[in-house]
Amino acid sequence: MTPSGTGHDRRERLKQLREAALHRPVPAHDHTHGFTGRWSRRQWAQASLLATMAALTAAIVPGFGDLPTSHAHAPLQSMALPLPPMPVREDAAPADMWQTVEVRKGQTLGELFQQMGVPATTMHRILEQPGAEQVLTRLRPGAELGFEIDPAGELRGFRYQRDRDHRVEVSLANGTVEQRVIELPHEIRSRVVTGEIGTSLYAAARKAGLSPATIATMTDEIFQYDIDFTTAQKGDRFSVVYDEVWRDGERIGSGEIQAATFSTGGKTYTGLRFEHDGQAGYFDHEGRPLKKAFIRMPIPYARVTSGFTSARKHPVLGKTRAHKGVDYGARTGTPIMAAGDARVSFVGWQNGYGRTVILDHGKGHTTLYAHMSRFGNFKRGQRVKQGQTIGYVGASGLATGPHLHYEFRVNGVHKNPLAVTLPPPEPLKGAALVAFRAATAPALARLQQADDRARRATAIASSGQPAGAPQA
16 A cells, blocks of 8 residues: 555545544533533534644645655766768878978078978979079078978979069979969058158158158159159158058058159149050149150259359369250269150260260250260160160269269250250040049049148148147
8 A cells, every 4th residue: 555545545534533523522611611412613613624634634745755855867878870981182282291491591492402302303393494493593581482292202392482472383293393373362552641851852751651662653753754853852742642562461562652742842743643545654633644755854863963054164174164954963873864765866975075875856856965984785776765774874074073964955956954844745535534533533532631631730830839739
């Protein structure tokens, strides 16, 4: 029998409790309250209440005995499931097969290949690939070369950096050598800088963050037709919007100048880069090409030692005579450029001019270059392009030191090269002008913002007002 019992047992217990309650003696406190043989209503109510409570206790309390006294832990079971095998790439090479070697100062390519255990015959086969010899025989310290050596010690692959934007990968298999050129991804970021000339334009531009190549583009390509930078003076200002080349979060070089301004002598010159007819060039804000028929200064980074005058005392002869050209002082061997496209009409020695070159530019325009130390690689009658080197600075003839004597003639009449008015080129028109304005608008806007900030800063500095103070 279970602790809780059956339904019949519970009914029997309830019957016994009732009978016990009926025959239970009730004590009398006095004669009037004694039991008379009949129950009062109050006694019946108390008996019913006790009987009900007893029944509930019998029914409920035994149920607690059935509750488990402790929780049994079910045993854990594990099952081994078969997994599919990992795919194996037959062409995958072990990671340790590639080894990178950094070139040290004084090391040669042959020494590096010998260090890696690669025979010289294999090295020469790599050098026979297009463009390989020009790069690999001129390695600089710090350059990195990659060698893929298989477990047998054979060279399977070779890689190197051809230039800033390209990597070359060479594969050697089954007696054949193949190479492929990979273009490296990069990011172009635009930057704008401003500067004011203090001691020199070069120093100010370098301080602003421009590279030597970017400075040369500004002076020798964009503004070379309009500005004689030898006359640039303290207080002249410039602003440049140019590209920077970034790779993997690192700046690796400078790109093209997209826009530039240069303010000198109370006038501001503007240059905007635009590609037209498959060629990139610089134009002013109206769409007129900056490139003109003549360069005002045929020698870079020189100083004017003697200007165009009607009369002066000759430094060698001691006589007073007109100086019908401009003298540029420079070191011996400095390249001299052709002022414009022309045909060489004279090459040789010409009295006090020494070694002299005369170019015929057509339409009655000629230029003369004197006192050269040596000539360029050309002959009389040949064509030369604007900017091509036609000779080198020297002190031949009647000269007290190395310099270039430069003359500009129109129909045989000498003109001041620094002041002569040159015919302007034709501006862009129609659809080309519309495309130019759309393409250059962003760079021009950034340039104007930079110029405005520079002017405000200059005005505040000249007024003595603290930066950031409210202005009237």
